[in-house]
Amino acid sequence: MDIQERGYARPEALVSTQWVSDHLDDPMVRIIESNEDPLLYASGHLPSAVEVDWTRDLNDPVVRDYLDREGFQRLASRIGITPETQVVFYGDRNNWWACYAFWVFQLFGHRNASVMDGGRLRWMNEGRPMATEVASFPATRYEAPVRDDQHERVFRDGVLRHLEDRGKLIDVRSPEEYSGERLHMPDFPNEGALRGGHIPTAKSVPWARAVNPQSGEFLTATELRAIYEEEAELSSTDDVVVYCRIGERSSHTWFVLKYLLGYDQVRNYDGSWTEWGNLVGSPIER
Template sequence: MSEYAHPEALVDTNWVADHLNDPNVRLIEADEDVLLYEVGHIPGAVKLDWHVDVQDPLSRDFIDQEGLEKLFGNWGITNDTTIVLYGDRNNWYAAYSYWLFTQYGHKNLKLLNGGRTKWEAEGRPYTKEVPHYEHTTYHAQPADESIRAFRDQVLAELKNPNLRLIDVRSPQEYSGELLHMVNYPQEGAQRAGHIPGAKNIPWAVTANADGTFKSAEELRDIYGGKDVSPDNQVISYCRIGERSAHTWFVLTQLLGFQNVRNYDGSWTEWGSLVRSPIER
């Protein structure tokens, strides 16, 4: 993995297997299917439920600095703990978590390359035992929202010639052919289509069949072929921001792009805004 801009952002299954009993490492499983953890998880891993653990209970936003400190404290995480994130769907929500935790300044963050798919394919052990860790005191920094885009910012920058909007959804969602994704009623919108000027680069094209990331050369070809380069300002989006966080991870951690933001409001917000410009 040394070919990537930040190889330290990834670990492989062998590394995880060698650190299962390392008290300085905390495994966090973040799945799209929140029931998978109970079916079986990597020994020592704690469960992150995206519907509950990192969502503000009232406004559509994430938990605040204090909320993250409480969450990490309950998981026995300190500022020096190495956090390894993994999950299903080629690490959709694991990458989403990585992006969120980056905002709050945690330094030692890693993704398990290949996630559950790779771990299972190799026949590695699962457990149903839920670990309990001694409570710690964690100190987060105030959220750095420079890697997060909001709707007014996107709207204001639509005519910026250096901006590259990346719609990471499927071609059917991008074209407007598909308004609602099957089994995702919570991700609905009033209108179908895409943000004007957005380029369709589905998140899945960056992954191999075993769930691992493609090579740096392949990834550069994918984005370069769509006129997306490190010199651009980039904003990625999907429906709620989890797939586009995966693309944010690829661009920033694997390819070394410096100016990438994830628009987590994404299509559920944009597609329901009154008078928002839409293309099909």
């Protein structure tokens, strides 16, 4: 089904592989690959795509935090974008890391941004061309605002206030992590947090439920509402906090709620379970 026919609140946030194919050489569009696997871009990528690596480019190398304004300006200059450039993210793992990069770009107010539906795997499965040469563009001058940590991001004290205010929470980890049976994804060693369970009142909706596992495409708005509104009892006027283990899986759900379902108040708690499950005295439910 075409993106325009799926009933999304903000369909412009999603573009098809065909749209990307038609805009590979558009100077006002920059295609950005963001993966979990650091070798994937070098092994082949969309022609003209640049890479934004989640560790090298988006995270502070010392402090547990994201890049600051100056760092974002340097990154924007390196990939040759201006505030007017439409950036289109795609990547491996059903766009998990692409949504993470998209979210970080929103902290700096780069609103002209989209995600390529189906991600890297869909492009490859359609037999579309791949390139190996690293794309480069003339450096630009990008005046970014100071990072906004208020509207799309929430810290632990904010989550505690959110709990007091009876705000809604969505835990996007696996059911085993949510229940406290495991502290990490299934099959992985238990590590990363001293306590298991979930933040009180959080509903469990594993992030990948928003994606059709066969095609890699996002579900339609009707299908998404059945999950988030009928099952998890959210409504579009709710103030919602999403979290996972370090805030990457939950950025995918943040994207779904904010752009596909049109929720105005959705924040990603990137401290997530690695912070909450280690905090002395933090309330936990099992």
